[in-house]
Amino acid sequence: MSLEVRGVSKLYGSVKALDNLSLTVPDGNFTCFLGPSGCGKTTLLRIIAGLESADSGQITLGMNDLSQTQPSERNFGVVFQSYSLFPNLSALKNVMYGLECRAWPKAKAKARAMEMLDLVHLADQADKLPSQMSGGQQQRVAIARAIAPQPSLLLLDEPLSALDAKVRAELRSEVRKIQQDIGITTIMVTHDQSEALEMADQIVVLRGGQVEQVGTARELYHHPRTEFVANFIGTINSLAVEPNDKGSLMFGSAPLVVPDSQGSIRKLGVRPEAVTISSSPAKTDNSLAGIAKTVRFLGNYNVVEVAPDCAPDQIISAELRGDLALPSEGDAVYVNFNSEQLRELQA
Amino acid sequence: MSEVALLLQKQVSKGSWVNDKKVALIVSGVVLAMMVAFLIVPILSILSRSFAVSDGFGLENYINTLGTSRIWELGLNSVVMASLAASIAVSLAYAYAYALQRTDLPFKGILRIVIMVPLFAPSLVQAQGLIFLLGRNGVFNRFLGFDIDIYGFWGVTLANSLYTFPYAFLILSAALAVSDARLYESAVVMGAKPFRIFRTVTLPSTRYGIFAAIFVAFSLSITDFGNAVVIGGNFNVLATEIYNKVIGQGQFGLGAVVGVMLLMPAVISKLLEKQISKRQHAQVTDQSTPLQIRPNRLRNLVFGSYAWTIAAIFLSVPLIVFVASIVKLWPYNMAFSLKHYAFDVQNGTAPLWNSVGVAFATAFLGVVVVASAAIVSAKFKTVLSGPISFLSILPASIPGMVLGLGYVLAFNNPSNPFNMLYGTFPLIVLLYIYYNHAQGFLISSTSLKQISSTFDEASTMLGGSTLRTLFKVTLPLIWPTLLGVGVFFFMRAMVSLSAVIFLITPQTQVAAVSVLQLSDRGAANQAAAFSVCIMLIVIAMLLVVRLVLWLAGAKNVTLIR
Ligand SMILES: Nc1ncnc2c1ncn2[C@@H]1O[C@H](COP(=O)(O)OP(=O)(O)O)[C@@H](O)[C@H]1O
Ligand SMILES: [Mg+2]
Numbered sequence: 001m002s003l004e005v006r007g008v009s010k011l012y013g014s015v016k017a018l019d020n021l022s023l024t025v026p027d028g029n030f031t032c033f034l035g036p037s038g039c040g041k042t043t044l045l046r047i048i049a050g051l052e053s054a055d056s057g058q059i060t061l062g063m064n065d066l067s068q069t070q071p072s073e074r075n076f077g078v079v080f081q082s083y084s085l086f087p088n089l090s091a092l093k094n095v096m097y098g099l100e101c102r103a104w105p106k107a108k109a110k111a112r113a114m115e116m117l118d119l120v121h122l123a124d125q126a127d128k129l130p131s132q133m134s135g136g137q138q139q140r141v142a143i144a145r146a147i148a149p150q151p152s153l154l155l156l157d158e159p160l161s162a163l164d165a166k167v168r169a170e171l172r173s174e175v176r177k178i179q180q181d182i183g184i185t186t187i188m189v190t191h192d193q194s195e196a197l198e199m200a201d202q203i204v205v206l207r208g209g210q211v212e213q214v215g216t217a218r219e220l221y222h223h224p225r226t227e228f229v230a231n232f233i234g235t236i237n238s239l240a241v242e243p244n245d246k247g248s249l250m251f252g253s254a255p256l257v258v259p260d261s262q263g264s265i266r267k268l269g270v271r272p273e274a275v276t277i278s279s280s281p282a283k284t285d286n287s288l289a290g291i292a293k294t295v296r297f298l299g300n301y302n303v304v305e306v307a308p309d310c311a312p313d314q315i316i317s318a319e320l321r322g323d324l325a326l327p328s329e330g331d332a333v334y335v336n337f338n339s340e341q342l343r344e345l346q347a
Numbered sequence: 348m349s350e351v352a353l354l355l356q357k358q359v360s361k362g363s364w365v366n367d368k369k370v371a372l373i374v375s376g377v378v379l380a381m382m383v384a385f386l387i388v389p390i391l392s393i394l395s396r397s398f399a400v401s402d403g404f405g406l407e408n409y410i411n412t413l414g415t416s417r418i419w420e421l422g423l424n425s426v427v428m429a430s431l432a433a434s435i436a437v438s439l440a441y442a443y444a445y446a447l448q449r450t451d452l453p454f455k456g457i458l459r460i461v462i463m464v465p466l467f468a469p470s471l472v473q474a475q476g477l478i479f480l481l482g483r484n485g486v487f488n489r490f491l492g493f494d495i496d497i498y499g500f501w502g503v504t505l506a507n508s509l510y511t512f513p514y515a516f517l518i519l520s521a522a523l524a525v526s527d528a529r530l531y532e533s534a535v536v537m538g539a540k541p542f543r544i545f546r547t548v549t550l551p552s553t554r555y556g557i558f559a560a561i562f563v564a565f566s567l568s569i570t571d572f573g574n575a576v577v578i579g580g581n582f583n584v585l586a587t588e589i590y591n592k593v594i595g596q597g598q599f600g601l602g603a604v605v606g607v608m609l610l611m612p613a614v615i616s617k618l619l620e621k622q623i624s625k626r627q628h629a630q631v632t633d634q635s636t637p638l639q640i641r642p643n644r645l646r647n648l649v650f651g652s653y654a655w656t657i658a659a660i661f662l663s664v665p666l667i668v669f670v671a672s673i674v675k676l677w678p679y680n681m682a683f684s685l686k687h688y689a690f691d692v693q694n695g696t697a698p699l700w701n702s703v704g705v706a707f708a709t710a711f712l713g714v715v716v717v718a719s720a721a722i723v724s725a726k727f728k729t730v731l732s733g734p735i736s737f738l739s740i741l742p743a744s745i746p747g748m749v750l751g752l753g754y755v756l757a758f759n760n761p762s763n764p765f766n767m768l769y770g771t772f773p774l775i776v777l778l779y780i781y782y783n784h785a786q787g788f789l790i791s792s793t794s795l796k797q798i799s800s801t802f803d804e805a806s807t808m809l810g811g812s813t814l815r816t817l818f819k820v821t822l823p824l825i826w827p828t829l830l831g832v833g834v835f836f837f838m839r840a841m842v843s844l845s846a847v848i849f850l851i852t853p854q855t856q857v858a859a860v861s862v863l864q865l866s867d868r869g870a871a872n873q874a875a876a877f878s879v880c881i882m883l884i885v886i887a888m889l890l891v892v893r894l895v896l897w898l899a900g901a902k903n904v905t906l907i908r
Contacts, residue, residue, distance in 0.1 A: 051804050070367065071807050078808040084801040088823040097819070098809035149810065 001062035001152055002027045003048065003185060008057030010043055010209075017043040018054070019209040025187060025202070030179050032196040033189045034232070035206035041189040044206070045157050048187065050074055061152060072101075074153075077146030077184075081158040083138045085130040091117060091141045092126040098149035116144035119178060136167035143175065147182065154179070156188040160195065172198055193233050197221075205229050227267060227345045236269040237316045238345060252311025257285040257339045267345040274341040275318035277304050277327060282336040289334055290316070292327040302326055306335045367813045371727035378719050379731050382738045384765060385781045389753030390745065396756050397603035408600040418588075422608070425585040428500060429569035432507035433515075436564045437557060439508070440515035443657055446650035448523040449549075451640045461658045463513050463907050464665050467885040469842045469859035471573025472878045473506040475866060476664030478578060479671050479875070484678045486667065498580030506574035509664060511564035517908060518563065522556025523549075558623050562616040570609055570746035572845040573859070577866050585609065586748060590848060599756060606749045613744035665882060672875035687876035692865075694856055699880055702858035705772055706840035709779040713836035714829050716780050717787035722817065725795045726803065739792075743785035747846030750782050755849045770852045778847060779840045786908060787832045794828040795821070827901035834892050834906050841885050 050071030
């Protein structure tokens with residue numbers, strides 16, 4: 001069932017945690033809420049779960065308005081950031097908890113719980129207490145516990161952020177695989193863009209309690225709507241431009257060749273890997289003379305930062321891969337990029 | 348998939364047979380109603396009775412009572428005695444707590460438990476012990492050739508100092524346990540000498556603890572009844588007066604006026620508390636580093652001798668009482684005999700078993716009552732949570748004797764719906780519960796607050812109702828603490844005297860009162876035997892519970908409070 005959030009607002013005192021926010025999570029889709037700390041991700045997730053109530057707005061699942069449904073009756077699975085396993089119950093008992101709440105017959109509940117533990121590769125740890133398991137194992141059990149009662153929606157609040165890097169990488173693909181296997185509509189909160197890129201069907205970038213942009217990983221990377229999104233997912237050179245009276249866009253003192261644009265563009269973005277460096281002007285749409293300021297070797301690639309002559313305070317960096325001849329710092333160079341690589345960025 | 352989910356969702360809705368909000372409201376309502384009936388009504392009864400005159404309300408009782416010079420004399424006696432007893436107890440306890448918290452003396456465990464012994468027995472054991480030591484027929488006068496007269500002011504003061512010492516110690520020990528090494532280090536770097544450091548760093552940081560300890564010791568002393576009766580001689584205090592006037596002569600109006608007067612220390616301390624906490628800023632922040640105790644032989648020698656001297660004094664009291672209970676006739680015939688344990692006078696052992704029954708009932712019900720109050724105020728968010736939290740800790744400032752008098756005035760009244768409880772054990776149990784409510788509540792709610800709310804939320808999202816969460820998750824996590832609370836109630840119910848003294852009838856005798864009556868009748872050896880039995884029962888209880896906790900792997904539960 002698809003989840004629909006319409007015009008949800010939430011105030012904490014004078015802090016606007018959510019500001020008239022709307023979005024849709026399609027059936028069976030894995031959606032990530034991505035944004036910096038404090039942007040309202042957790043608040044939104046908790047409002048969807050029913051653990052927090054919105055000041056205004058509406059949330060519907062399929063045809064049902066959830067406003068009158070108690071959180072305990074929503075049949076949502078939730079995995080929390082901190083280990084939330086009941087410390088007095090074994091892994092198996094933890095997974096059976098939701099089934100017992102639904103009055104499953106004991107034998108059936110146990111079989112289902114074992115099946116779930118098996119799914120997260122922990123069938124052999126069924127009798128262990130949470131304190132006897134590692135952080136990664138505990139989160140696996142938490143996932144098994146959340147999906148055991150066949151919830152209609154799975155909510156995960158930074159489930160991997162407390163784990164160390166190796167376990168985190170392992171669990172990313174595992175969570176994604178489980179989600180696809182059982183086809184459950186899922187929302188995961190994260191502040192880690194690589195996590196979102198790797199796992200999500202759809203990414204919702206949040207900023208200051210509002211939706212900044214929604215799209216697939218590719219859409220967001222290649223067509224960021226704003227500088228915020230562009231910088232949050234990868235890095236970007238943002239060029240402040242100004243139209244002159246002849247109708248061309250000026251980057252400092254030089255006109256830029258841009259794709260046919262509408263309206264007034266103030267900022268253009270170009271990804272560093274779309275920029276090349278040469279010692280003489282290249283045949284790209286834009287080729288700007290400048291001075292190489294820094295040249296950094298980063299293993300599998302190099303970063304060259306150039307101060308263009310037309311706008312010396314707007315450094316453009318280029319990410320160069322492969323065995324290229326690199327300039328030295330202080331060399332006069334050209335920075336080159338094609339117009340179709342330029343993205344219009346809103347504030 | 349989605350159909351299954353929808354089906355399950357329906358099943359869940361049907362499964363939760365009660366609405367969580369309703370449960371919360373009903374439980375809160377019951378908790379609050381009980382507080383009104385067994386706490387508010389008794390206190391209001393005292394107030395209203397103190398103003399009640401033959402034709403309505405007036406100040407007649409106050410004028411009559413305060414118009415006699417006797418009441419001023421007794422008031423002065425009480426205040427001087429309680430102030431001195433509190434000062435002695437708090438200064439000795441401070442040094443003792445300092446020795447245990449800020450030095451590296453060996454055998455701290457023994458030193459700690461020894462001075463707790465007064466908590467295991469009724470207050471008047473101190474007076475009993477002092478009489479066996481310093482009385483007319485005491486060790487010092489009879490065997491060592493001294494000529495001490497302990498009966499009177501000094502006897503009561505000393506007995507109350509001993510009695511209130513462990514209460515003061517527990518508070519001061521907690522205050523001295525927290526410290527910020529950085530403050531001490533900077534004081535040392537600036538060249539401060541040890542005494543100066545003590546005066547400028549240690550003392551100010553424990554100011555609040557000292558204040559609280561003085562209040563507790565003063566309030567326990569001024570309302571204590573047993574010591575004054577047993578060792579007071581011709582020295583009378585307000586607590587004995589209120590008893591004589593109410594029980595002996597049925598002068599409830601006067602009793603109520605004195606009861607209101609005994610509430611004054613609490614009111615004054617509440618007013619002072621604001622001033623003191625205003626000046627005490629957070630001494631310990633999350634950046635504080637705990638103090639490292641460095642070895643220092645001279646310091647250990649001084650504090651070691653001090654601590655062991657105090658410990659010896661504290662051991663000598665129960666020990667002499669024990670000895671007196673197993674000799675034929677102190678001090679004339681010191682041959683071994685168990686005849687005082689026959690309890691062939693009065694009601695025999697009945698009061699002892701009554702007390703054990705009452706103590707168990709108090710423990711079980713007390714845990715239920717304070718745990719419900721703690722759960723309601725910490726976990727259920729209803730409109731009643733605020734008033735419940737406030738009323739929960741109110742008893743901390745009400746002396747047992749005053750609450751007990753309130754119970755008489757409230758439940759002796761035929762128009763009170765609980766009038767049928769008057770003169771029964773259940774009312775005594777309820778009195779013990781509400782008298783000790785504040786501490787039980789604070790222990791429980793502290794422990795509840797340490798349980799992350801994530802568990803509640805996880806349970807809710809899995810479809811669990813509030814009650815299921817409580818019984819499956821919360822209670823299994825805090826049961827060791829609740830067991831500790833139960834022990835606390837048990838202990839208090841075994842030993843409290845002032846609180847129940849008004850509620851005792853021939854049919855509802857309890858052990859502490861029996862000790863008082865036996866020693867009042869001059870049966871000192873039997874009274875001693877009775878006290879020993881009380882102490883042994885309390886100690887046995889502590890040991891059993893400690894064992895249970897140890898077997899269950901819960902080792903960090905404090906049992907003695
Ligand atoms: N219970 C609360 N009380 C007050 N403010 C809160 C509360 N929860 C969140 N906030 C505020 O709301 C904003 C969004 O918080 P949150 O949703 O936790 O952000 P995120 O999960 O994206 O880091 C923050 O400014 C935070 O300080
Ligand atoms: Mg968060």
